[in-house]
Amino acid sequence: MAYSLGMSTPATDADLLEFAEHAPRSPGARDEAIRERLGISPVRYYQRLNRLIDDADARAAHPLLIARLERLRDRGL
Template sequence: MPELDDFDARLLDFEEHAPRSLGAKEEAIRKQLGISPVRYYQRLNLLIDAPAAMAEHPVLTARLRRIRDQREQERQGAREVE
């Protein structure tokens, strides 16, 4: 199984300790990781399905996948109502 590169490891570590406030989190993403919040969330969404990320951060990746799946179900339910 391939290992996480340094940036991906930093990104997951950041997510584990990130501020709860959206504004503070977005500012910290820019300052600490040097990327836009959009790019951060795109990369995070890919990482949570990566076996290496699941092996290194099992609780975090499981929680994030659960949140993503719940949001997708909510979107599907909203489409069915329309």
């Protein structure tokens, strides 16, 4: 299923990191916002976010955010 509600172009890595920094806390609201704002499925968002957590360039650009996301991932959240 293609999502095109929020963005007319595919979400960039910068878009994902910006969203992750300000994402809703509630899982249901977060999933809905992912679809609406980024135009991708929640599964695809988390796949890409996991890749970014391990990316040296993303860590250099957003060290505090990446460290927080890495802690959450390591705790299984």
